[in-house]
Amino acid sequence: QVQLVQSGSELKKPGASVKVSCKASGYTFTTYAMNWVRQAPGQGLEWMGWINTNTGNPTYAQGFTGRFVFSLDTSVSTAYLQISSLKAEDTALYYCARDSPGGTFDIWGQGTMVTVSS
Amino acid sequence: AIQLTQSPSSLSASVGDRVTLTCRASQGISSALAWYQQKPGKAPKLLIYDASSLESGVPSRFSGSGSGTDFTLTISSLQPEDFATYYCQQFNSYPTFGGGTKVEIK
Numbered sequence: 443q444v445q446l447v448q449s450g451s452e453l454k455k456p457g458a459s460v461k462v463s464c465k466a467s468g469y470t471f472t473t474y475a476m477n478w479v480r481q482a483p484g485q486g487l488e489w490m491g492w493i494n495t496n497t498g499n500p501t502y503a504q505g506f507t508g509r510f511v512f513s514l515d516t517s518v519s520t521a522y523l524q525i526s527s528l529k530a531e532d533t534a535l536y537y538c539a540r541d542s543p544g545g546t547f548d549i550w551g552q553g554t555m556v557t558v559s560s
Numbered sequence: 561a562i563q564l565t566q567s568p569s570s571l572s573a574s575v576g577d578r579v580t581l582t583c584r585a586s587q588g589i590s591s592a593l594a595w596y597q598q599k600p601g602k603a604p605k606l607l608i609y610d611a612s613s614l615e616s617g618v619p620s621r622f623s624g625s626g627s628g629t630d631f632t633l634t635i636s637s638l639q640p641e642d643f644a645t646y647y648c649q650q651f652n653s654y655p656t657f658g659g660g661t662k663v664e665i666k
Contacts, residue, residue, distance in 0.1 A: 487604065
């Protein structure tokens with residue numbers, strides 16, 4: 443079946459980096475763009491941006507430029523989110539979500555909790 | 561960026577109630593609106609796309625309506641499994657989400 447499986451929870455110290463993976467299965471990876479969505483504890487959903495899985499071209503939402511990098515490894519149908527110079531306020535659940543042809547997010551990963559604490 | 565305002569932020573209802581949630585856009589977005597359901601500890605689930613189209617597998621008690629700036633999600637007869645937080649999302653331009661409406665048991 444179509445699914446996105448994300449890597450496990452991470453505990454990092456301020457200033458460190460983290461790389462979250464999102465492995466797709468059940469469909470042709472390069473057919474659909476991939477989005478990243480952040481959800482801070484007890485808060486709503488925030489779109490971080492998307493990556494064109496055909497060209498590898500990323501687009502970042504306001505507030506997610508500089509320390510955030512989207513990348514791909516199409517040979518293993520996997521998208522990545524890397525966050526550098528981690529801050530306490532980066533503590534959140536990070537979701538990958540497939541971009542349906544209509545523009546909605548039809549398939550979601552299970553989420554990866556990133557905790558930044560000294 | 562287009563802002564989405566959901567109301568109410570929370571509501572209490574009973575099983576069997578008809579429930580209506582509202583989402584207002586800061587500018588016209590035609591029908592480029594989706595609704596998602598999120599249960600605690602789970603990823604969001606797409607319910608409605610293009611303002612009123614039901615995603616495959618979603619129960620028919622869910623329905624969406626609206627266009628332009630004002631949208632509604634209606635649950636015709638609330639079921640125990642429907643207690644969750646609901647988010648609207650626009651995709652007319654770069655995606656944005658509303659703040660959510662939490663539907664709780666009365």
